[in-house]
Amino acid sequence: LAKTTQPPSMEAYEGQEVNVSCSHTNIATSEYIYWYRQVPHQGPQFIIQGYKDYVVNEVASLFISADRKLSTLSLPWVSLRDAAVYYCIVTGDSNYQLIWGSGTKLIIKP
Amino acid sequence: DTTVKQNPRYKLARVGKPVNLICSQTMNHDTMYWYQKKPNQAPKLLLFYYDKILNREADTFEKFQSSRPNNSFCSLYIGSAGLEYSAMYLCASSRTANTEVFFGKGTRLTVV
Numbered sequence: 709l710a711k712t713t714q715p716p717s718m719e720a721y722e723g724q725e726v727n728v729s730c731s732h733t734n735i736a737t738s739e740y741i742y743w744y745r746q747v748p749h750q751g752p753q754f755i756i757q758g759y760k761d762y763v764v765n766e767v768a769s770l771f772i773s774a775d776r777k778l779s780t781l782s783l784p785w786v787s788l789r790d791a792a793v794y795y796c797i798v799t800g801d802s803n804y805q806l807i808w809g810s811g812t813k814l815i816i817k818p
Numbered sequence: 819d820t821t822v823k824q825n826p827r828y829k830l831a832r833v834g835k836p837v838n839l840i841c842s843q844t845m846n847h848d849t850m851y852w853y854q855k856k857p858n859q860a861p862k863l864l865l866f867y868y869d870k871i872l873n874r875e876a877d878t879f880e881k882f883q884s885s886r887p888n889n890s891f892c893s894l895y896i897g898s899a900g901l902e903y904s905a906m907y908l909c910a911s912s913r914t915a916n917t918e919v920f921f922g923k924g925t926r927l928t929v930v
Binding site for chain 1: 822860861863908909910918919920921922923924926
């Protein structure tokens with residue numbers, strides 16, 4: 709089962725672009741990479757998923773290294789509402805279990 | 819409606835008493851999950867249903883039970899609550915494997 713490693717916390721100012729990295733050195737060829745975020749008193753919220761290369765949606769971009777061992781979530785123009793714990797997740801071998809990393813707490817300064 | 823609904827949002831229970839948490843979704847998802855989350859820890863998968871088949875994690879096998887009488891509804895049952903059960907319980911659902919998982923807002927259980 710792949711494990712993920714993320715920085716425990718990051719700080720940024722409003723309006724900055726934030727890049728959160730995640731290492732998943734043992735990712736299997738069948739596994740996908742997901743990013744979720746959780747604000748206090750709420751359930752986790754899906755942000756983006758990818759398998760390789762580059763994925764973009766209206767919320768974020770996801771860059772995945774060629775060997776798929778590293779991914780970077782990019783949040784453009786962060787605001788105070790983006791303050792949350794960001795989780796990098798890979799699917800488990802069963803394809804149903806999400807294997808959660810320790811999360812990165814993103815602190816936004818006004 | 820892409821929401822997963824959980825009731826209640828907050829629950830207080832006595833040690834040794836049973837606890838029943840309720841979750842529902844109307845997205846016709848095949849899979850429903852229950853996670854336990856404690857402060858400063860990642861969510862921990864307790865069990866999940868794929869259709870009518872229940873899968874429980876080995877280390878929580880005897881502590882939690884669940885029921886899914888229909889596609890939309892799933893409950894989490896604790897027969898005898900202990901102090902260590904105090905946590906946020908998150909229900910989630912997904913259409914199938916490798917698809918987006920939708921989470922409810924959680925039920926915060928406090929056992930005293």
